[in-house]
Structures are given as C-alpha cells and as structure tokens.
Amino acid sequence: MKTWTIADRGLVLMQGDLTTMRVDAIVNAANSRLAGGGGVDGAIHAAAGHDLLQAACREIVADIGSLPAGQAVITPGFNLPAEHIIHTVGPIWRGGSENEPGKLRNAYLNSLKLAHAHNLKTIAFPAISCGVYGYPVEQAAQIALTALREGLEQGLVEEASMVLHGDAAYETWLKIADTIL
Numbered sequence: 001m002k003t004w005t006i007a008d009r010g011l012v013l014m015q016g017d018l019t020t021m022r023v024d025a026i027v028n029a030a031n032s033r034l035a036g037g038g039g040v041d042g043a044i045h046a047a048a049g050h051d052l053l054q055a056a057c058r059e060i061v062a063d064i065g066s067l068p069a070g071q072a073v074i075t076p077g078f079n080l081p082a083e084h085i086i087h088t089v090g091p092i093w094r095g096g097s098e099n100e101p102g103k104l105r106n107a108y109l110n111s112l113k114l115a116h117a118h119n120l121k122t123i124a125f126p127a128i129s130c131g132v133y134g135y136p137v138e139q140a141a142q143i144a145l146t147a148l149r150e151g152l153e154q155g156l157v158e159e160a161s162m163v164l165h166g167d168a169a170y171e172t173w174l175k176i177a178d179t180i181l
C-alpha cells in the first residue's frame with residue numbers, strides 16, 4: 001500500500017479485493033444496462049447480495065434508461081462492508097478514436113462528484129475498463145490518477161483508494177503513480 005497527500009486529502013494505491021473495503025462507497029465497473037456481469041461487477045453483486053442489488057439496479061434503469069459511459073449512479077451497499085455502491089460505466093476500448101480517454105476520466109470524476117453530493121468521505125475504485133473492456137492499463141492508470149488528483153484538489157472526498165487486483169496490476173499502477181503524483 002502507498003499513500004499520497006494531496007491538498008490535505010489521501011490518495012491510496014493498494015492491492016486487494018474491492019468487495020472487502022470498509023468505505024463510504026465502492027465503485028462498480030458496471031455496464032450500461034446495470035445488468036451485472038463478470039469481473040469486479042460479478043464479485044460486487046455476489047458480495048452485496050445478487051437479488052437485492054439487481055432489484056435496485058433495475059429500478060434505476062426503469063427510471064433513467066441505460067447509463068452512458070462516463071456517468072454514475074448510486075445504490076446501497078446491502079451486504080457489503082461498504083455503505084454504498086457507485087455504479088459507473090467505463091468505455092469499451094476501441095483503439096482510442098471514440099473519446100475513450102474522456103469517457104474514462106468522466107467515470108472517475110462523476111463518481112467523485114456523486115460521492116460528494118451524498119456527503120460521502122471515503123471511496124474506493126477498481127481499475128475501471130481494465131478487464132473485459134480492454135483499456136490499455138498504463139494509459140488507464142494515467143487518466144485515473146490524474147482525475148483522482150483533480151477531484152481531491154477540488155475537495156470532493158477525504159480519501160480515494162485504487163484497489164488493484166493482483167500484484168502485477170498493483171506494480172503497474174505504482175509505476176505510473178510515481179511518475180505523475
């Protein structure tokens with residue numbers, strides 16, 4: 001684990017399982033239909049209680065329709081240690097010509113803004129779009145860490161953590177963090 005202080009707030013990089021985080025909100029790397037899936041989304045559904053979370057997600061989609069990439073919505077955390085789940089949709093990597101960087105940046109910043117709007121102080125993120133959605137990890141890390149730094153400078157939350165799955169991912173993110181933080 002490594003921590004940086006930015007405008008008196010914390011930015012944490014760690015290796016671990018997002019579903020075990022005892023924070024005000026964990027962020028889910030969801031799909032536009034909030035339909036559940038594999039990866040971190042599947043792990044969050046399993047740990048939160050699949051039926052409870054699916055019912056909450058269905059209500060949101062019935063209300064607002066599909067969630068475009070870069071946007072975020074919130075549900076309770078149900079059986080998770082985290083109190084809330086912020087669901088955001090990262091871009092599917094299509095080579096970089098479809099504003100993937102802008103959408104990925106928005107996914108982080110809009111999650112932080114939503115946390116702020118709900119008066120949440122601590123938030124933990126997975127590496128959005130870095131699994132099934134195929135985003136090149138080093139580029140994603142640069143965008144994510146820059147967005148988190150900006151959000152902390154704006155005072156949106158007290159502490160933002162990146163929870164990376166596996167040592168290799170952690171080492172990659174650490175390398176990028178050391179170049180830009």
Ligand code: AR6
Pocket residue numbers: 016017018019029030031035036037038039040041042043090126127128129130131132133134163164165169
């Ligand atoms: N804790 C932390 N990180 C995790 C965990 C975990 N428990 N499990 C996986 N990861 P992905 P995406 C990492 O594929 O690329 C789903 O089906 C994983 O190693 O979960 O945004 C959704 O429903 C990777 O680095 O999300 C969507 O359809 C990162 O989380 C689609 O996948 C993100 O990988 C979203 O794809």
